[in-house]
Amino acid sequence: MPEADLAAVAAEASAAGHTFGATSDPGQVASIIRVNQETLFDDLRHDAVHAEIMEWLRFSEREAVDRGDGLSAATMLIPGRILRFAMGHRGLWEAPVIGALIRAVYLRTMRGVTQVAWWSGPFATPADYVAAGRLFLKAWIHLTERGVSLHPFGTVITNPRSHARFVDLVDADESGGRMAWMLVRLGYAKEPPLAHRRPLEEMLA
């Protein structure tokens, strides 16, 4: 991404008392992509997480359109049948050949990533969470207006082991009530598939 766009997001962050960091170092980016993949697979080993995610997955386009919510296979760039099979056979993720294949299908969706970015700052109280969320939304809108696509890696933040690895990799500042609270991949990409969503009026009803 152009320095000017990064600088604009960084300025917005620092005006709100937060720090925005980014890297396009190939080794660092590859390590973060790996941590994100391992996080996903690690989280889904937990039955409660798996059960909840299964509720939200939409394997076919029909289902995604009808429900107007959830995580559709199409938006994850994974064929619905492969996703349904992989989610229904978690034991196979550890198997030598098929496990590697399932990992490869997921990692294919990460091809071409050359830059990642993160925000850190006050994140100790509910008011902090809301302020951070607003800052994040503003940055997302700002970048979208400039043709930049952004994809959060939220689970790297919330999985404690992954969080520690990520903070170590980018040397994020987590001193004094500060936390690295969001990590994203970002850059120029083909227009991402649209997530079907219920209309706003229905959400507020």
Ligand SMILES: Cc1cc2nc3c(=O)[nH]c(=O)nc-3n(C[C@H](O)[C@H](O)[C@H](O)COP(=O)(O)O)c2cc1C
């Ligand atoms: C706070 C937050 C955390 C997210 N964490 C993840 C994540 O861990 N992994 C992932 O693949 N997408 C994550 N996403 C991205 C969403 O899956 C989705 O791509 C994005 O919100 C845009 O589509 P939407 O219209 O469904 O919101 C996250 C989004 C938000 C707002």
